[in-house]
Amino acid sequence: MEEFRYRVQxxxxxxxxxxxxxxxxxxxxVLKSAFNFILPYILGWHAYANSIKPEDSSRMNNSSSRYGGDFEWNR
Incomplete structure (x- = not known):
């Protein structure tokens, strides 16, 4: 059994x-997983991630798929 210790002087x-x-x-x-999930919100990283425009990432995904796997199937 693990033990959480907190010492105050x-x-x-x-x-x-x-x-x-x-x-x-x-x-x-469970505690570790919960802290790993909530830590970006505490640090404010979610605000940066939400500020990135989704159309930029979708444009990159479409261009890479057009020149990637789809090109191979059209041969």
Whole structure:
């Protein structure tokens, strides 16, 4: 069983406290997946990804498919 540890030091009153939360590997995997999903939103990367124009990417996809696989089938 994995263990999540959080340690807090209060230097004003010279106190050192720790919190231990036991979690299973499956729970850890779910938490890791959730953080990997939400991290781009926290950093604002989704705003940049949404600002890219979709017609630019579709134009590139059409041009590459026209000169790629479709050309081979038309021979």
């Amino acid at each position: 209060n230097k004003l009153i010279n106190l050192d406290e720790s919190v231990y939360i036991p979690i299973t590997r499956a729970e850890f995997a």
